[in-house]
Amino acid sequence: MSIIVDHLTYIYAKDTAYETRAVDDVSFVINDGEYLGILGATGSGKSTLIQTLNALLIPDSGTVYFDGKDIFDKDYDKKELRGNVGLVFQYPEHQLFETDVFTDVCYGPKNLGLSQKDAELRAYEALKLVGFKDEDFYQSPFDLSGGEKRKAAIAGVLAMKPRVLILDEPTAGLDPKGRWEILELIKKIREETGITILLVSHSMDDVAENAERLIVMYKSHLVFDDSPVNVFSHYEKMKEIGLDVPQVMQVLLELKRRGFPVETDRITLNDVKSEILRLLKR
Amino acid sequence: MIKDITLGQYYPSGSILHKLDPRVKVMGALIYIISLFIFKGKLGYIATTAFLIFLIMISLVPFSYMIKGLKTIIIFMVFTALINLFMTPGEPVFTIWKLTISKEGIEVTARMIIRLISLILGTSIMTFTTTPNQLTDALERLFRPLKIFRFPVHEIAMMMSIALSFIPILVEELDIIMKAQKARGADFDDKRFTKRVKALIPVLVPLFVSAFRRANDLALAMDSRCYRGGDGRTKMRPLVYHKKDIMAYLILLLYLAIVIVMGRL
Structure with missing residues (x-):
């Protein structure tokens, strides 16, 4: 068992007028090598949930175990954790900053303490994996098309060789072709590396086609944790919570x-x- | 982290102060600042502090929330306090090494600290109870007479309201970018200064790119809705004084009079 989420609760702006419970008493397990989908309407708490998985947010109660260890322990190496649990944010292309794609992808592995040479090797592998041609390596990331930018950003996380890859709405704002390309890419990454995938989405079609198991969030609570077929068999309930089949x-x-x-x-x-x-x- | 800065942040508690016309609150803050510096005697402090406590009570903003805002300027206050404490000549109370603390020094420092805290709390009550947009509305209206001197009041108010509305957006964006780079192993807590400055590049570049993109989008959106400056422009909700606003002005004038009188005693 790779990740165990144990009675996790996260509260935004505690003790102020803006206090909101973003995640409320959520527990589930992510198995090694699994393709897990997380569904939920806007504001259901799914983005907050995934940000606790690599300790970017610290929950108010409950905890997360990675390989049997509590990741919120004081002496747990957060940097190593973030290398192991890669998180691709929504619109990841907005985080590109270097003068060329290759250097940008090197940023992650170098932060992990790898030598320049090893970092470059990993960047090369990652860019190849997402389908970059050699001649595009030294382009400015700001000159690429939307879909290519996103691939470069995903490569930036892949270069850290994570064992779990979490993607927050990776197809948001892309045209149908771009969407299809990204979903195929995720499938390919999984086949070639055996990595665990967590796909956060509010597209029923995307998760139905790909995920092996679904977790459905509604108003900060976990409402379903089951196979996609079983989850979608509750189509009335799904409509009720702002989702669909x-x-x-x-x-x-x-x-x-x-x-x-x-x-x-x-x-x-x-x-x-x-x-x-x-x-x-x- | 960044979101913890509360100095001057709107706090929606729905109090009577929130419902007042923003112009009253701007003028109120101005009158309060003036009142803090026009008296000499001890009675003046009682009057200004009592009025401040009255305002804090009716604002319904939790006191702990206000105090959080004070924390950010505590270094500044300690610094000014120390300078006043040691640099004021007078009857010595005690001496440490070459530094002498005088009786007058203690008095000046105490007065200054009270004035400074009152000043900050007094003005933040305005920002706690007024949204940035209301504030710019009020300023635009209050400065309108300056138009006679061809002073671009509307343009400046528009720039101010755009800048203000961008602050929370950019803060949120900054938060996301920092998290995204942290997810890629960035370390913003390194002890070494150069490392910390270097760690900011991956945050600042995307932040600037996005700020320019947003500014560009906004300019296009304004253009496509035929924005052409302030001439002949009407407001959807023009500011109108109500009975309670007049009352508030009267209370403010009464307060100012009391401070002037008590300050003379």
Whole structure:
């Protein structure tokens, strides 16, 4: 077991008029090598939750264990933790700052105390992994397209060789092609490195296609922790908490409502396609 | 961290002070500052401090929240206190090494500290109870007569309100960028000064880039809504004095009169 979140509570602006409970008594486990999706409407606490996982935020009560050790212990090495649990923020391209992409990607591994040579090696690997061509390495990050910038930023985190990669809405603000590219990239990273993936999203389709397990947050609480098929079977509850079910599943639900004998526990495009074909062949 | 700075931050407690016209509060702060420096005797301190306590009570802002704001300027206060304490000549009370503390020195220091704290708390009551936008509205209205001298009152007020509304946005952005670089192993707590300055580059570059981007977007948005300066521009909510504002002015004048009288005694 890689990460255990134990009765975590985080309160913003405690003891002021602005006090809000962003995360309230949340517990779950992230297993090694898993592709976990975190769903939740805006303001449900998912961003706060993931920022506690690498000790950027310190919870008011409860704790997080990484490899059986409490990460909020005073002598726990936070820098090493942040190398192991890589966090890609929303709009990560806004954090690029160096004069060229390659130097920017070197920033993370160098902070971990690696030599210039080792850092460059890791930067090279990471940029190759996200699909950068050699000739683009020395471009200014500010000259790249939106999708490329984002890939460079993800490479910046990958270069630290994390064992867990957390991505906060990595497809936000991208066009369909860019979105597809990023999701494929995450899949590829996982296949090639065996890394644990945590995908935070409010796109039902993105998580349905990719995640093996889903965690659903609503008003600072964890409401579901189950397989995507099981979570989306509660479609009424999902709508109630400001979420939805994948678009392809909505087709099946509508068909069923109109009296067609379809199974509705299909959530990916391919499964829904074969279910509809099965119906047509009958 | 950065968000802990409360000096002059709006605190929505919905008190009577919050509901007053912002012009009253600006003038009130001005009158209070003046009142702090026009008296000589001890009675004046009682009057100004009593009025301050009265304001703090009716503002409904927790006192602990106000004190947090004072902490940021404590070094400045200690520094001025020490200089006054040692540099005022007079009847010596006791001597440490070459430094002499005089009776007059203690008195001057005590007076100065009380005045300084009153000054800061008094003015922060205005900012605790007035949003930055209300404040600029009030200033724009109060300075309007300067237009006769071709002073660009509206333009300056607009710049001020843009700058003010950008502060929380940039603070939040700064917070996110710092966290993002921390997630990449950045260390902002290093003891060595040069290291700490160097660690700021990965924060400042993205912050400036984003500030320029936002400024550019805002300029475009204003342009596309045909913004062309203050001439002939009307307000959605023009500032109008109500009964309670007149009352507040009267209370302020009464207070000023009391301080003047008590200061003479």
